[in-house]
Amino acid sequence: MEVERGDRPIVRHVSRVGYVTKVIGKRKSGRVKRNINMKPPKVPMALQQLFLTCRDVFNGPGTIPLPHHVNKLRLILDKMKAEDVGLSSDLQFFNPTNVVKGTPPRVTHTTIYECTNFSLCIFFIPASGVIPLHNHPGMTVFSKLLLGKMHIKSYDWVDQPAVSNDKDVHSFRSSSQLGLAKLKADSVFTAPCNTSVLYPTTGGNIHAFTAITPCAVLDVIGPPYSKEDGRDCSYYKDHPYSSFSNGFKYEVEEGESTCYAWLEEIEMPEDSQMDGIEYLGPQIMETSC
Numbered sequence: 054m055e056v057e058r059g060d061r062p063i064v065r066h067v068s069r070v071g072y073v074t075k076v077i078g079k080r081k082s083g084r085v086k087r088n089i090n091m092k093p094p095k096v097p098m099a100l101q102q103l104f105l106t107c108r109d110v111f112n113g114p115g116t117i118p119l120p121h122h123v124n125k126l127r128l129i130l131d132k133m134k135a136e137d138v139g140l141s142s143d144l145q146f147f148n149p150t151n152v153v154k155g156t157p158p159r160v161t162h163t164t165i166y167e168c169t170n171f172s173l174c175i176f177f178i179p180a181s182g183v184i185p186l187h188n189h190p191g192m193t194v195f196s197k198l199l200l201g202k203m204h205i206k207s208y209d210w211v212d213q214p215a216v217s218n219d220k221d222v223h224s225f226r227s228s229s230q231l232g233l234a235k236l237k238a239d240s241v242f243t244a245p246c247n248t249s250v251l252y253p254t255t256g257g258n259i260h261a262f263t264a265i266t267p268c269a270v271l272d273v274i275g276p277p278y279s280k281e282d283g284r285d286c287s288y289y290k291d292h293p294y295s296s297f298s299n300g301f302k303y304e305v306e307e308g309e310s311t312c313y314a315w316l317e318e319i320e321m322p323e324d325s326q327m328d329g330i331e332y333l334g335p336q337i338m339e340t341s342c
């Protein structure tokens with residue numbers, strides 16, 4: 054998912070989301086410093102453990118964590134709470150008094166940590182906010198819903214030719230970037246719930262989030278998006294299987310058509326741009342071993 058940087062000023066985390074411990078002040082020059090009158094927040098053990106495990110588990114682009122590493126990371130995330138990243142359900146973001154109707158609420162994003170092998174991010178999605186269908190090329194992603202209730206829809210590409218030899222069908226597919234995908238998840242999740250994991254070709258690599266109540270989602274992404282390394286984010290619109298099934302050779306079993314959809318690659322929807330904000334929660338300690 055692309056996060057707007059540069060043109061749009063970074064929004065202060067405290068003004069958009071809030072944090073339990075506010076210990077970071079900003080100089081006029083824009084450099085960040087700690088308030089010397091306050092002790093830095095103690096790193097919650099779970100967050101530090103998550104970071105250290107990520108360092109072991111993610112070996113860089115082109116690799117997928119081993120099954121026992123996936124389980125280790127999943128167990129840590131399953132136990133993690135909003136408080137571990139400085140959040141609380143009492144914060145105003147999760148209890149909005151004025152909900153502006155008519156305009157799609159913007160999603161906010163913050164990065165706890167990022168290196169070439171992995172990143173730890175939080176997405177704040179206001180009620181009725183949407184992160185549209187998008188992919189994670191070559192990535193393994195762990196998603197942990199920390200707070201709120203949201204609908205998740207996810208797909209995986211069908212791993213076999215989805216088009217006939219018909220010339221028209223070929224040109225239709227290549228011009229509109231249409232492909233067949235199988236539905237992996239289409240349900241509502243309420244925090245606290247277990248971690249979901251997606252892989253480069255399985256587990257629901259293409260997914261969409263729609264917040265029912267204000268949500269906070271912690272994502273562990275390895276490796277992170279990188280345009281330069283061919284891991285750019287693409288967006289999709291899903292069409293029912295019945296919309297284009299005529300002319301395509303891929304036949305799904307009777308009664309299973311609702312498990313499939315055609316995904317059309319689209320430009321990033323304008324109203325889905327995100328605001329990047331500063332992370333003000335507990336900081337990770339980068340130890341050498």
Ligand SMILES: [Fe+2]
Pocket residue numbers: 054187189260
């Ligand atoms: Fe995603």
